[in-house]
Amino acid sequence: MSYMPVDRTGAAPPLWHALSERQVLETLSTSATGLSAGEADRRLAAFGPNLLPEPPVRTIGAILLAQIWSPLIALLLAAAAVAAAMGDLEDAVFILIVVLINTAIGATQEYRAQANTQALRARIRTGTRVRRDGTIAPIESRALVVGDMLVLEAGDRVPADLRLIAASQLQADEAMLTGESLPVDKLELRALPEGARLADRTNMLHAGTMIQRGRCEAVVVATGGSTAIGQIARALQAPSAGPPLLRRLDRFSRLLALVALSLVALVVAIQLAGGAPLRETVFFAIALAVSIIPEGLPVAVTIALAVATRRMARRHVIVRQLAAVEGLGACTVIATDKTGTLTLNKVAARRLWLPGEGDVLLASAPSDEMARALGEAGALCNDATFDPAHPDQASGDAVDIAFLRLAHDLSLDPAALAAAHPRLRDLPFDAARKFAAALNTAGGGARLSVKGAAEVVVPLCTGAESAQALAVAERMAADGYRVLAVAGRRFDAHDVPDAAALPAAVDRLTLLGLVGFIDPLRPEAKAAVAACTAAGVAVKMITGDHAATALAIARDLGIADRPDQIVTGRDLEAGTAYGPPGIERLARARVFARVEPGQKVEIVQALQDAGHVVAMTGDGVNDAPALRRADLGIAMGRGGTDVAREVADLVLTDDNFASVVAGIEEGRAAYANIRKVILLLVGTGAAEAAMVLLAVLSGLPAPLTAVQLLWLNLVTNGGQDVALAFEKAEPGLLHRPPRPGDEPILDRLMLRQIAVAGLYMGVVAYAVFAALLGAGRSAEEARNVTLMLMVLFQNMHVFNCRSETLSAFRLPLANNLPLAFAVAAALLASLAAPFVPGLRDVLDVAPIAPDLMLLLVPIAASIILVIEGDKFLRRRAAARKAQTC
Structure with missing residues (x-):
């Protein structure tokens, strides 16, 4: 067959x-x-x-097309095409440069990702x-x-x-x-x-x-x-979930495009109904659309993520996909592999039990003669090599290496022991007999050292403590230890067994003790888990180990303390963890034990179905599918496999779970900076739209020409929004709860701030424009003053955007020096424009008298007082709510 x-x-x-x-x-x-x-x-x-x-290899063309296939980029390309058709080549070129930079960076990331299955x-x-x-x-x-x-x-x-x-x-x-x-x-x-x-x-x-x-x-x-x-x-090869930021930006882009097009359509309809020329109306509509649509947003977001990438690299977190930077700040659950991530993946002796003495602390064991006798037996019945000077170069069976480490901890020299007691013959470990034995010279006779499963070795020993030893071994196993018994026997010179008699000689032994082995925790893991919990991020451990071992580790880490907090692979196979009750059980579970690779993906999927944003950490091939399916995949850089590293979004260069906490802080800071950029861009766009709409509705001329709107958008937002991306993390980020997974970028808080700032600046600018016209100034003179006022408004408002909650006066300017330079550059460019031949004619601007400038500055500065008042009212309302709760 x-x-x-x-x-x-x-x-x-x-x-x-x-x-x-x-x-x-x-x-x-x-x-x-x-x-x-x-x-x-x-x-x-x-x-x-x-x-x-x-997997099928994607062409460069396919990768580039995927990058530009987003609502915001598509809208920008459409705006560039219309601007070019209407003769506005400068703005069309600017928009295309923005799109090309963003596309190039994203395409590079996508191209690197094609190495996933190669590794x-x-x-x-x-x-x-x-x-x-x-x-x-x-x-x-x-x-x-x-x-x-x-x-x-x-x-x-x-x-x-x-x-x-x-x-x-x-x-x-x-x-x-x-x-x-x-x-x-x-x-x-x-x-x-x-x-x-x-x-x-x-x-x-x-x-x-x-x-x-x-x-x-x-x-x-x-x-x-x-x-x-x-x-x-x-x-x-299955599609990945994609970082949360991309999903949020897509929703935001669609909403913004809908609002912008609706406003433009309204303004066009009103102007055409009032008899305005079609060409002038269309050109003005394009300028208004470009001023409302934040074409600088893709570059600002890319720079914010790039800045965070550099900061995270300094904290041992390497970012493989830019959009994943802020994902850690959004995650509500970290599903972490145990072996090699929370633990060292090195078997170590952690518990000793000695007949007549009970449990012995390893710290005090070197002075204990029985402990040293156990250590000698474990070192003699051993085929591994271990040099304390080079512990990472040990070779041999992991348990044998652990016995040699134990001997060293007991102040013994395994090499000296082997030299002093040459081996005569041995019985290598066999899965059927479940023990190993070695016969070594000792004085004029020989000593037999035996180590193996407690349930096999203990019954071969004489003494009244056998029943107690077996009970202790069961308790140690229930605590997650792998338990081995160590025993010995002395032979006089005349009765040393030969090779044929050695198996039968493994009898009437003296029990030297029990050793509990466990994969030790990483030193920083417990504190890192506590920090995640304080940040509102749940930590769930996923492991292939038995439930008892997993629970013991989870207790030490502070992840779980009860058996009912564990879900096993058998539970998943039986289907008891699915459906609404099952998903709820998975959401409550803190440990997933004895799971297989495919089940890790199911766990991640179930947590996502429960509404969580899931970050998955791991280092092995078995973790790779779950790393890909999670919202954020985090791989170990040192001890991890190539597969895990290549499929992950983030890589920890020091294999330190504590670096995840640093990543959470930087991720939240990155997302906060993106929100600050959006707050500035949309808020100023709203101000321009409100100013224009009020003028159109009241029958006044347009407060700014199309070219002036484009200049305002370029000279202020062009640098200030990028500078906001360099803002350092605000204090207390790690004490805030993570954002809800379905929270839009334009949440209630941002909409309120945009409405307050946008309406105030728009209404005041319209009022100044109307007052100037009422005072007999020409439309050109009124526009000249209004343009400078809007520049000053945006110069001032950018400092409000440094924090959504904290007062602008509490944030040292030294935390963001690029912002100070950007504001100065925008103001100087506006002041210099009337003196630049050609530019002053295109913009139709003239120098503003000093006394008028002295009036415009406090008017513009009033936006700071307005937003400070709004922040104060919100803080007081939040404090009252907290007291009530």
């Missing part, structure tokens, strides 16, 4: 873990001697190389050894086919999904795929239940994982896109 890969026929593949060795070989039409070279070539030609499926594909392009025609030979992993028989040993990366045929003392590191922090013992032959989860399939090896100890022979059952890692690659 010939097996056809699932991706070629659409048929579901067999459940390889549930088949016996004979059934697997028969289904794949292979044998223990492997395939023939000819058959391997035929299958390679038929089914393709062992590579992950490549994932590289993970399985390794060399391996395959048995073909009965002979073992090296081969590139891309040439593997289903039915190939592989020979692997410690240090090899698994190149495809394999079903074990034979194994000896085999352990695999599957943390990057399943999230399991400890090495997994692998067994051959035995068929497992069909419903066994990925992390529990101990007779399987999966592509991308690593053989940590032992050796094996295994048959290839899936290659390329059919592997477990291949399924993840497929998930990465």
